[in-house]
Amino acid sequence: MDEEDLIAAVEYSMHPEPDFLYTSRYVSRRQGSMITIVDTAEVAEHLQEILWGSLLLGAVLLVLLWFGTRWLILVMTRPIEENLEMQKRFVADASHELKTPLSVIMASAEAMEQDPQPRWLQAIITESEQMNHLITSLLDLSRSNGLKDKQPVNLSETVEQAALPFESLLYDRHLSLALDLEPGLTVAGAPEDLIRLTGILIDNASRHADPGTAVSVSLKREKDRILLRVTDTGEAIPAGEEERIFDRFYRADASRTRAEGRYGLGLAIAKNITTGHHADIRAWSHGGQTTFQVKFEPLSEKQKSRPSQTGTG
Incomplete structure (x- = not known):
């Protein structure tokens, strides 16, 4: 310290001013x-550097917390939004599918009032059967969501x-059925649902098979999985x-599948x-x-101890 600094320090120490810690140059x-x-x-x-650094770090952490919280909220709400969107789309698709046969039934009923003919009655019967098939499929789709007792x-x-039972149907379509099933393979599930899955x-x-070809069904155990193909x-x-083929109401050729009485629900039911x-x-x-492949998990030892059952249809 030079002489002036020493005099200033002594004067300050003799008559100190109230101040915060380390805000003045001297402490006496x-x-x-x-x-x-x-x-x-x-x-x-050094304390000022720490203070500014802490403020800067706090600001950065607040920004990161804001973005992190926003991202977390988006992640948590995305499944809800997707579910709501799927429900809206499902209701819209189901309404659209029901609208067509209802329109035909109404038009046919009005035509019968003016000109009673068997063809109008047949149209009503055909469209009613299609509506019944659609409603049954929707109920099956709903039930397949709630598998509880295995x-x-x-x-x-x-x-x-x-x-x-598909052998005769395949024969009518000029197809054959080839089965390659490994015996004794068991899984935990509902027999009627597994029968429905295989049938779908x-x-x-x-x-979709070409005439003169075979539909092959195989069931094999590979490592720790059971594969149905x-x-x-x-x-x-x-x-x-x-x-997308497993989405509800998905159809690659909408006009053809509607004419065949199909509504794009079969594979959605299989997925569920x-x-x-x-x-x-x-x-x-x-x-x-x-190829459609279903990969099943093996039974646990506790599950294997329970009696095995087959489906009754």
């Missing part, structure tokens, strides 16, 4: 005739039981639509059934063949 302490003077400029500078099911026998996949394959040779799944059984379903087309 008197003990009798002895005065201790500490130059706190360096300490104050039991050991002999999947080998269940798939065979579901597949054999075989029926879907038969509608239904394969046909014919019309391929449109590229990029492998996931597999979800209820904690299974995974996927589909792909390659080399002129289309």
Whole structure:
């Protein structure tokens, strides 16, 4: 310290002003005739750096917290928004599908008043049957969402039981049925749902298979999974639509499927059934063949101890 700094420090220590810690340059302490003077400029500078750094860090953390909270809210609400959107789309699609047969029924009924003919009555009967099929499918779709009570099911026998009745239908469509089922494979589930799942996949394959070909159904155990595969040779799944085909009311050719009395609900029901059984379903087309595969989880030892059952239809 030079002489001027020393005089200033002594004067300040003799007559200190009330101040906050380290906001002045000097800190003094008197003990009798002895005065201790500490130059706190360096300490104050470090404290200011810490203060500004803390403020800057706090501001950054507040910004990150705001963006993080906003992102978390979006993530948490996205499933709700998607579910609401799916419900709105489902109601709109169902309303649209019901509107067509209702319009035909109303028009046919009005025509019968003016000109009673059997063809108007037949149109009413046909459209009523289609509406009944649609409503039944919607009820099945709703029921397949709520699988609660599971039991050991002999999947080998269940798939065979579901597949054999399709032989005559496939024969009428100039197709054959090829079964390759490993015996004794069991899963936990609902027999009637597994029969329905197998029937949906075989029926879907038969509608897209080329005449003169076979619809193949295989059931194999591979490592720790049981794989059900239904394969046909014919019309391929449109590229990029492998996931969408399981959406409700999805139809690659809406005009043709509506004329056949199909509403694009079969594969959606199959998807819900597999979800209820904690299974995974996927589909792909390659080399002129289309395959639907369902991957089941094996039974636990506790589940295996319960008696195995097959479906009763």
